[in-house]
Amino acid sequence: MMFDCHTHILPGIDDGSRSVEKSISMLLSMADNGVSDVFLTPHFNMMMYKNIDEFLEKRQESFDLLKSAIADIPGEDGKKLSRMKLYCGAEVAFNCGMHKADGLKKLCIDNTNCLLLELPYMPWKESVFDEVRAITEEAELSVVLVHIERFRRVNKKFESYVELHSIAAAMQINAESLFSFWDKRFCVKLIKNNMVNLLGSDCHGMTSRPPNVHLGYEFIRENFGDDVYEEFISSPKKMLEQK
Numbered sequence: 001m002m003f004d005c006h007t008h009i010l011p012g013i014d015d016g017s018r019s020v021e022k023s024i025s026m027l028l029s030m031a032d033n034g035v036s037d038v039f040l041t042p043h044f045n046m047m048m049y050k051n052i053d054e055f056l057e058k059r060q061e062s063f064d065l066l067k068s069a070i071a072d073i074p075g076e077d078g079k080k081l082s083r084m085k086l087y088c089g090a091e092v093a094f095n096c097g098m099h100k101a102d103g104l105k106k107l108c109i110d111n112t113n114c115l116l117l118e119l120p121y122m123p124w125k126e127s128v129f130d131e132v133r134a135i136t137e138e139a140e141l142s143v144v145l146v147h148i149e150r151f152r153r154v155n156k157k158f159e160s161y162v163e164l165h166s167i168a169a170a171m172q173i174n175a176e177s178l179f180s181f182w183d184k185r186f187c188v189k190l191i192k193n194n195m196v197n198l199l200g201s202d203c204h205g206m207t208s209r210p211p212n213v214h215l216g217y218e219f220i221r222e223n224f225g226d227d228v229y230e231e232f233i234s235s236p237k238k239m240l241e242q243k
């Protein structure tokens with residue numbers, strides 16, 4: 001079982017896949033590389049939609065389109081794709097006060113209470129930590145902080161990540177960051193400190209930001225051993241059990 005915990009595969013809903021054909025290519029590439037389970041996490045931003053239900057309707061339309069296209073694929077490819085498990089969720093952009101939003105739980109992964117949250121790309125003030133705490137304690141959701149390594153460029157203090165780790169339920173890193181000159185060293189530090197246990201490709205297409213989560217798992221196994229690898233492999237399944 002191999003999960004991709006962060007993807008933009010759903011067609012026509014955000015800056016990820018623009019067509020069903022592209023989505024199918026992305027999924028086939030994943031299946032060929034051993035990915036069995038995929039979290040579908042299009043961007044959700046409170047500013048872009050009237051409300052959460054409007055986003056959910058759009059996501060459902062996109063999901064139905066993808067599922068019916070998969071059902072029409074003949075032969076071995078069709079079998080490969082119908083075996084893959086797809087789970088709807090969202091990459092939710094941070095907003096102060098968002099813990100009070102109606103229906104926030106509906107954005108969680110596959111009816112769990114796990115919310116994938118994208119923090120702001122600016123130096124974090126105390127209000128950011130307070131909001132993550134309020135989502136956890138008042139909205140009673142498990143916050144998963146996505147591609148946490150990408151914020152290192154604007155938030156350099158390691159203590160900030162230690163604090164976030166103590167508040168949030170989990171942190172996710174992108175596979176490509178493990179091979180990036182800028183981000184690799186920070187990812188390694190996070191893994192060595194047992195602060196991350198979820199991996200995603202954050203794939204947006206086949207060329208730019210491609211589906212490559214399998215390379216990340218390989219890297220983790222080679223550099224950190226079987227125990228850490230097993231932790232990354234099993235954590236998404238545990239997330240799905242949080243209902």
Ligand SMILES: [Fe+2]
Pocket residue numbers: 006007008091202
């Ligand atoms: Fe993303």
